Amino acid sequence: MIHIFGLKNCSTCVKAQKMLTAQGLAFQFQDIRQVPPTTEQLKNWSAQLGWDSLINKKSQTWRGLTDQQKQLSNEADLIALVQEQPSLMKRPLLVQGDRLILGLDEKAYQQLA
Numbered sequence: 001m002i003h004i005f006g007l008k009n010c011s012t013c014v015k016a017q018k019m020l021t022a023q024g025l026a027f028q029f030q031d032i033r034q035v036p037p038t039t040e041q042l043k044n045w046s047a048q049l050g051w052d053s054l055i056n057k058k059s060q061t062w063r064g065l066t067d068q069q070k071q072l073s074n075e076a077d078l079i080a081l082v083q084e085q086p087s088l089m090k091r092p093l094l095v096q097g098d099r100l101i102l103g104l105d106e107k108a109y110q111q112l113a
Contacts, residue, residue, distance in 0.1 A: 001026060001027070001028060001096075002020065002025060002026070002027040002028070002094055002095070002096045002112060003027065003028050003029075003030060003094070003095045003096075004016060004017065004020075004027055004028070004029045004030065004092050004093070004094055004095075005030050005032050005037060005089070005091065005092065005093040005094075005095065006029070006030075006031070006032065006091035006092035006093065007031060007032060007033060007087060007091060008029075008031045010091055010092070012091065012092060012103070012104050013029075013091055013092040015104055016092040016094065016104055016109070017029060019104075019106065019109050020109065020112070023109070023110070023112070025112055025113075027094075032086035032087075032089060032091070033086050033087065036082070036083045036086045037082065037083065037086070037089070039079050039083075042054075042078075042079045042082055042083070043075070043079070045093065045100060046075065046078070046079075048100055049100060049102055051075075051078055053090065053102060054082075054089060054090060054102070055078075055082070055088050055089065055090065056088060056089065056090040056091075059087060059088060060087075061085050061087045061088050062088060065081075065085075065088075069081060090102055090103060091103075092104065094109070094112075096112060
């Protein structure tokens with residue numbers, strides 16, 4: 001099963017869902033504002049992708065953070081920050097088993113089965 005983590009009103013997340021539907025692939029969508037990622041999920045994702053990839057530093061949410069928040073480097077602090085402000089996460093994040101696809105990547109989506 002493919003799991004998509006994103007925001008229901010995010011146009012990129014909507015495009016990702018449409019692409020998967022067009023390929024006939026089943027997926028489950030989780031709005032990260034309604035159900036933030038767990039500590040374990042964030043640990044796993046950051047271990048594979050790195051925090052620099054996982055956090056969207058071009059977002060409105062990032063621009064609204066304090067300088068102190070932007071300088072956080074401790075994993076526990078970063079996890080707490082993303083759980084408090086889930087829209088900091090780049091999206092969509094597709095998870096299929098151990099495979100992660102961050103963002104809208106048509107070629108990677110076509111390789112999903």
